[in-house]
Amino acid sequence: MDIAYTAIAHASGGGRDGHVRSEDDFLDFDTRPPKELGGSGEGTNPEQLFAAGFAACFLSALHAVGRKEKLDTTDAGVSASVGIGSNGEGGYGLAVELDVYLPRVGREQADDLIEAAHHVCPYSNATRGNIPVKLTIVE
Template identity: 45%
Template sequence: MAVSYTAVVDVDGEGRNGGHVRSSDGLLETRLALPKELGGAGTATNPEQLLAAGWAACFLGALRRAATTRGVRLTSTAITAEVTLTHGEDGEFSLSAVLSPVLGGVDQATAEELARAAHQICPYSKATRDNIPVVLNATAAA
């Protein structure tokens, strides 16, 4: 398999609680902070937000590919990605996700079918498959 691209990101400091993130090309540079819900200041982004952003962007690309493959013309695409950090009584942490794409130019059944197809195509979906619960909530735009 040929390599298409490798992202390189360094994180230093306290990781999710006060760490600093920087990509090798300098295009991504930000601080990390615990969200208020976890007792932090909530003054910077966090790993769950970064995962949600990357997954959502990738998923929209997969949706467009699925539509093109099927000869479907989308008039618009948008998505909300929710990545939830949970912990059990044993103290172990885990993730779950909800992906809610909104697709223009198609009916509800087609929106749902394209979302299912995109979930098979998207590398983030493939990487998390059978590892975390994922809910797809596709909607046809009015």
């Protein structure tokens, strides 16, 4: 693989109950476990960061494929839900749902566009076969 960019982030303190900072200092904040996992819920958590990254990346993939296929992805949006829970083997696992809004693309074309974007998006490629990812078109 030809690496075009590398993001670097550092975690300190207690991990989920600690601090994260990107090498360039654009990100610099405390992390806190959500109340559902026994934390205070008074900070962001890794699942929120993963959801934000996946949503932004998938939206970029939709726009890239849309341009190539001459589809209007203006006003498109993606909401990512990242769930965490026991994997039944003593560890934890993730599940992702991507709700995709494509107001200017017909339903059949939207299905094809989403599938194509799912093969372009680096987050999709990294998670494929490792965690469930559900893709849904929302109106």
